[in-house]
Amino acid sequence: MKILVAIKRVVDYAVKIRVKSDKSGVETLNVKMSMNPFCEIALEEALRIKQSGLASEVVAVSMGPSQCVDTLRTGLAMGADRGIHVESTAALYPLTVAKLLKALVDVEKPGVIILGKQAIDDDCNQTGQMVAGLLGWPQGTFASKVLLDTEKQVATVEREVDDGLETLCLDLPAVITTDLRLNQPRYATLPNIMKAKSKVIKKYTPQELNVEVKSDIEIVEVTEPPKRKAGVIVSSVDELIDKLRNEAHVI
Template identity: 85%
Template sequence: MKIMVAIKRVVDYAVKIRVRPDKTGVETQNVKMSMNPFCEIALEEALRIKESGMASEVIAVSMGSSQCLDTLRTGLAMGADRGIHVEASGTLYPLSIAKLLKALVEAEKPGLLILGKQAIDDDCNQTGQMVSGLLNWPQGTFASKVVLDKEKQVATVDREVDGGIETVCLELPAVITTDLRLNQPRYATLPNIMKAKSKPIKKFTPQELNVDIKSDLEVLQVTEPPKRKAGVIVSSVDELIDKLKNEAHVI
């Protein structure tokens, strides 16, 4: 069984985000970029499944500019067997990515598609659900535990929901999106980083996959959140209640 994992190149989680002066988006020039943390968890889970003997190959997929190759190489250094890069300019929205993933799945025929539940740059949390709908595959979102049964060809997924943990049983092939508590991603070792340079990366364009990536969405403006006002020290509980009632209007 093959496992396909989608990974995204995003602004590193430790970087302080700055909005561009023209308010068309956030600044990405000369900013440290890295693999989306949820995608790292997805890739780690795929590698663990392969190491347990439940899968034969892990394929890492990334979409975007040529700079995504660096992210793919990181995935290959972590242990993925080969990479696929769909080269596209401009912003790719969830539905476009889902359509591209559908085309790749139909070409590669994996038994499992694993994605991070969301990307930390847009927080859309939509791609996994959309590609599941396009493929008509069962989905297990927000996975905190994944157990595969190779004989029965099913995956048991513990999902983190508002009320606690929900367990679902999915017939393979299926789509799984990963939550933070699923695992702890490994670091790429120096020998594996060197090996990754010789691992194959196949390139496609949306046109070659026969996918129209034109989106109906348009970003009008990106602005920073309003600055937080300074706090006020009150001298008594009565004064606090008065301010909450008459100034904040929360009680």
């Protein structure tokens, strides 16, 4: 069984975000970029499934400008067998990404698609669900535990919901999106980083996959959240109550 894992290049989670002066988006020039943390978890889960003998190949897919190859190399260094880069200089929104993934599924014929539940740059949380809808495959979102039975062609997905834990049984092929508690991603070792340089990355364009790239979303304005006032240290409970009543007006 082949596993297809979608990974996204985003601004590193440790970087302090700066909004562009024209408020059209977030500044990305000369900013450290890395693999989306949820995508790291998705890739780690695919690698663990392969190590358990339930998958024969893990294919990492990234979409966007040429710099996405660096993110793919990171995925290959973690252990993915090969990579696919759909190169596009235009902005790619969730529906377009879902259509591109569907086109790649027609080419690669995977048994499972694993994605991070969302990207930390736009927090859309839409791509996995859209891919499942376009393919007509069952989906297990926000997975905190994944078990595969390749003989019965079934995946069991445990997910956290407001009331506790929900367990889903999905017929394969299926789409799974990963949550934070699923696993702890591994670090790429130096030998694997060197090996990744010789692994294959196949390139496609949206035109080759017969997918039209168009904007389904209009970004009206991006602004920073209002700055919070600095906190104060009070010397007594009475002073705290006085400030909550007369300054904060919460009691």
